[in-house]
Each structure stands twice: as C-alpha cells, then as structure tokens.
Amino acid sequence: MNVIISNLTSKKPIYHRAGCFYEKRIKYGNRLMISKAFAESKGMCACQYCCGFKGEIRTRTDEMKSWEETYNLSIMYKYNSLYILTDMGCWRIFYKQDIGKYILYHKNYYDRNLEKNDAIMGKYHRQRDVKETESLERLMSYISKHDKAKAVIMDDYKKLPQTTKAQKKYYRQAKNRAHRSAVRRVDYLFSLLESNDPGLKQMAFC
Ligand SMILES: [Zn+2]
Incomplete structure (x- = not known):
C-alpha cells in the first residue's frame, strides 16, 4: 500500500x-x-x-457506498467490525491487528426479516475458503458471488455455472450438499414413520 x-x-x-x-x-x-x-x-x-481499521473506514466511505450499490449489499461498522448484509446472509469482517489483514466470518443463521441491528447478532463461523487479506474489495466481491450462488442453489443447484475450475468445484460441493440434505430428509421421514409404528422397523432389512 x-x-x-x-x-x-x-x-x-x-x-x-x-x-x-x-x-x-x-x-x-x-x-x-x-x-x-x-x-x-x-x-x-x-x-x-x-x-488502522477505523482509519480505513473513515477514508473509504465513498468506496463503501459504491460497493453497496455495485454488489447490492449493506455495510455497517459496529463493535469494531464491518457487518455486511445481503438478501441471503450476514457477514462479519474483522481486522486482525497483529497481521494487518482482514478475516471473513459468516453468520450461522440469518433472518433477513429482523432489523439490521438484531440481524447481525448471534454466532458466526470463519469462512475457511477465504484467506486473510488486506483487500476489502476482494471480500466484498467474494460475498456478492457467494450469496448470488446461494440464491441459485436454493432454486436449483443444477443452474450453477460450471465454466471455471472454481465454479466446477463449487458445483460439486453444492451437489454433495443437496445429496446429503436429501438423505437427511429420507432419514427423518423414516424415523417419523417408525415412531408412529414401531413394527415398521422390524420390516426394514436393508
Ligand atoms: Zn491521516
């Protein structure tokens, strides 16, 4: 820099x-x-x-406004972090002082109907496929792409693009997730049926 x-x-x-x-x-x-x-x-x-982090926020307000428009998200500075809300999720960017880089966290569960201040509260996990970086732009672009893909998956993962290597990898992951979720749904259905009729379990042989 x-x-x-x-x-x-x-x-x-x-x-x-x-x-x-x-x-x-x-x-x-x-x-x-x-x-x-x-x-x-x-x-x-x-x-x-x-x-520092606060200084970056103070000097880049215009850019942040343009990211909000370009990526269709909303950015808040609170509790020494940046919170980013999209239609699909909530993200937290934390500045790690000792390495001078940003780390991205993703909220475990997001309720978009809540007020922004309430929506950002709760548990987050580290977004493991994103390395710590000095670039806020890179994180904004990642968040936008991630949540756009998530919106497609919720509709149908088969509509995801498969041109680049990264897109192909993401497609495979989405496919596996859809498969796991289908298995869970069937398991749940069987456990419901069996709890209503314990005799059914004895009939199961595979
Ligand atoms: Zn200065």
Whole structure:
C-alpha cells in the first residue's frame, strides 16, 4: 500500500492513507507518495486519524457506498467490525491487528426479516475458503458471488455455472450438499414413520 507524506516536514513526517482529511490539506507540490513499508522502515509514524481499521473506514466511505450499490449489499461498522448484509446472509469482517489483514466470518443463521441491528447478532463461523487479506474489495466481491450462488442453489443447484475450475468445484460441493440434505430428509421421514409404528422397523432389512 502507498501512503502520503509532506516533504516539508523537517523531522520524521507522519504518513497518511490516501483520502485522509489531513492528507488533503497537504499542498499538491509538497506531497510525496511512498510505500507504507518504506515509511515504516524509516521510523515514520502513522496518522492517528487514518491509521488502522477505523482509519480505513473513515477514508473509504465513498468506496463503501459504491460497493453497496455495485454488489447490492449493506455495510455497517459496529463493535469494531464491518457487518455486511445481503438478501441471503450476514457477514462479519474483522481486522486482525497483529497481521494487518482482514478475516471473513459468516453468520450461522440469518433472518433477513429482523432489523439490521438484531440481524447481525448471534454466532458466526470463519469462512475457511477465504484467506486473510488486506483487500476489502476482494471480500466484498467474494460475498456478492457467494450469496448470488446461494440464491441459485436454493432454486436449483443444477443452474450453477460450471465454466471455471472454481465454479466446477463449487458445483460439486453444492451437489454433495443437496445429496446429503436429501438423505437427511429420507432419514427423518423414516424415523417419523417408525415412531408412529414401531413394527415398521422390524420390516426394514436393508
Ligand atoms: Zn491521516
């Protein structure tokens, strides 16, 4: 990532993320763009306004609005996390400070009829097929694709695309899930029948 400093500062300058309120006040001719790694290697300090997770949220509000429109989702910053709600699910993005990367969590159960504040409460699991990343864009795009596919599966998994390797893998997983769910439904049906008529179990021989 690149950061911005003022080349007028005599001592160690403070570096800013692009879009920071204070970065915008540095005159055009005095601005210098350097890599964050270089700034850190020179012992420069991060601006308190635009550094870290909160700083990213503060400086990227316009982009977040455009993601909401492009991907048809809604983004909330709460409890030190980003919550993303779609028609199909609820997601949590957590910034892990020590590695400087985002981790994606998926809500176990989502009720879209609830108010946003209530809908985000409850248990989440780590979305294992998504590696920790520095890119919020990548996570937004993943969430959108995931939930679009989920909507297709709820209709019929056979309608999922099978062009790329990743799509083929996802298709197989959806097929297996549909199979497991069919087996569970039959098991449940049999256990219901047998509980109503215990004699039926003795008739079962396979
Ligand atoms: Zn700043």
